[in-house]
Amino acid sequence: MTPDRKHPHVAVIGAGFSGLMTAVHLTTLSADLRVTLIERRPVFGRGVAYDTRDPGHLLNVRLDNMSAFPDRPDDLADWVAARDPAPAPHDFIGRGLYGDYLAAIRDRAVAKADGRLTLTPAEALALDRTAEGWIVSTSDGPVAADAVVLALGNLEPATPPGIDPALRTSALYVENPWALNPRSMADARRILVIGTGLTMVDTVLSLRAPGRRFVALSRRGLVPRAHSVEVLAPSDDVFSGGPSGLLAQVRAASARQDWRAVFDRLRRVARDLWRGWTPVERSRFLRHLRPLWDVHRHRLAPTIAAQVEALRATGDLTILAGRLTESHLTDTGAQVCWRPRGGQDAVCEGFDLVVNCTGPLSAVERSTRPLIRNLLAKGLIQPDPLGLGLAVDEAGRPLDVAGRPVPGLYAIGPLTRGAAWEITAVPDLRGAALDLARRVTADMTA
Template identity: 35%
Template sequence: MSEPQGGQATPAIREADVLIVGGGLSGTLLAMQLLRLPGARHIVVFEPRAELGRGEAYSATQLGHTLNGNAARMSVDPDDADDLTRWLQAHIDAGGWPEAAEQDVTVAHLFPPRGLFGVYAQQRLSEALALAQARGSGLRHVRDEAVDLQTDAQGVTLTLRGGERWRGAAAVLATGMFAAAHTAQRQSSGLNAVALGPWNVEQMRRLDKRASVLIIGSGLTMIDALVSLDQAGHRGPIEVFSRHGLLPQVRRQPPAWEDFLSLAPEIRSPLQLLRELRRQCHLAAQAGIDWQAPLDTVRVHIARLWSQASDGQRRQFVRHARPWWESHHHRSPPQGNALLERLLSEGRLSIHAASLQGLETSDDCKQRIRLRYRGQTQTTVVEGDALINSTGIEYDWRRVDKPLPRQLLSDGLIAPGNLGLGIAADGGGAVLDAAALAARRLFAMGPPLRGMWWESTAVTDVALQAKALAARLAALE
């Protein structure tokens, strides 16, 4: 390291047991599980946001921005599926969230606001910390961004944007999800500079109520954008553009269905799964049962099926089946879907299968985007009064325009995950370097491991990973 300029002394390195990079849901659940374990340990979470437990997903403050799963599916405790349901019941009984009555369902079937879910995660972390402090454990939230990470046989050293340095016995990349809007491609296109954020209701309130709005992306983030526009009082036309023009299916509450994959171990490839799933959905329809019932049994098998598939099979799935999987598996909450259906019926909303080719410069206040409609070779320019970026998540760390991913890749401390999805790691979360060697002190969890498990973003998936990784980290001590 070069000598500090101006004769300044090199800042002292602070020390901790576990360094967690990212304080969204992944980092918070890992900290919670570490605090629940016997023994005393000092945990530091590096998160620029003011609060832990929220990240981008649970920072939304509007009541209309709800989870896309009901309470019974969203517990942060992998050993207690009813944890969120009980917490919600107590919260409602105490006078919180009076709007819950509008859903007219049992507490287990409620779709809570994402902001309220963030409060729940924070409370469970606070409870774990209160118990752990009696054993001498501690948790510190450092509001800064990690920009450099170095490892050796004894531990990990982190350097923060503000210059502070930390040393720990182990570090965990719990970075959560990177918005596709923050990738180098989106930055260079200029999309970020002109587009509104899908959750920025205050910005949307400054629009003319009859403004024409263009939305890039048709997934769950687009549903949130529609909710934001509606709550901002927008009444104008909305056009949505995405490569396939597929909309999320609405999440319903189907009855239980037999776990057909447990009875069919011969099903190993994505193609075999697709054929059998279609057959099961046909059987359900014949019996008058919602097709979502068979599909919901697949979740617990996703990691096994993905890990045992060949590279060719995975590539084929990503290339051909991924859009349909995303729209059917990652479904919209009923409230968001009801708004979408209303806007369609009013003729205010239109959906187009088209890919964004770039922005068109203009001297007026209009937003112009160049698109290529599906099945066409020529491009078309579409004009609107405002543009919203709902392009979703970027899982390829090679495209993420942030200093830490760039440094880790450049130094060979991490390698791209399968098919470029996230980063490579072993089955227990130890990061693999460019030579495919497992790190002794550097780990990852949650969305960065999508290449390994495919579904590595849902609350239940992250909660299970957090518990397993906490036990592995404790064993290092």
């Protein structure tokens, strides 16, 4: 496994949006680089979010802001324009269609790279430093590389507190909502969904059926807000200061104009604001304001929001605010108890199915992924102090147990949220992928 110094080799672990686009940029920025894209799932490029054919799963960003290339804003619009019928530029297209777009980018990049981009369907299990670079141990054998990019996406779902082990291992509990098969749930009439965010919406719309009732429970009972039907004029407000002052500024700006335009403006400066806050301010934001940020920032397509409201109006979907306290597997189903927000006495009810929609783990030390466990054991990574994935520097490089960036090791995506905060949506990730590819290319060709 002697390295080829004339043609450095970069291993990118993870082939969702971040990994795919980093690999694509690496192969186009330098004709000397070779890239191996390693993905444990059988699909390269789509990731979990865009690997769906459910017509109810729509993007929560308009088509005209979802190009995969920051310097080619019309790339997606041009691609869909060739389809029949062609969506309008301000439409919210299906996530499966967007997955097709990413697959087309992947296939075009593989062909253009002329052998310099290799797709390896395998799970990365371990990572070792050598005198020459790195060895990635995979389920399909070792891969030698001069540099490694961790594009791991979201970690596995987090099990909510209060889920009894017997229920958790039963057929009445779904830990990962992306793995459930709606056809296998035909007998479930009353379903509890833990979480009231975007994943809850996807789950309810996928499982809805005549006579079926849903209860969705979260600490605050907040549901994602809707995008405006019309495209809004952009806001030119200026935001600064800590979380408390920022909240006052947002409220004042929202009194003058549509709050959606305010949040769109705020999102563009969120990274700079986050980086200017002290650890105490960041912690205060996460504790008090994050739920409000999430439901206003990560919005629903208007048609999807209308469907959710219709389900609530008919009583088919009930949203509750409370804390899950305990659960039990019984002879007739699942008995679940929660304490309503602001109340003292627990409420207990029976359900035919419980679906966990609380989202992925962010505390890497709790992950069961072999690669994460391996990197932690070797001290090559450490958890972010606020529990937002990996501890990384402002360039997104993972910090080892001594707090130093590891030469030749890079990271991108949700696990770098501790440094960037806004790094989960395509409008943020596309720029990050290009920036990272430029950084890696410069390091490898210096």
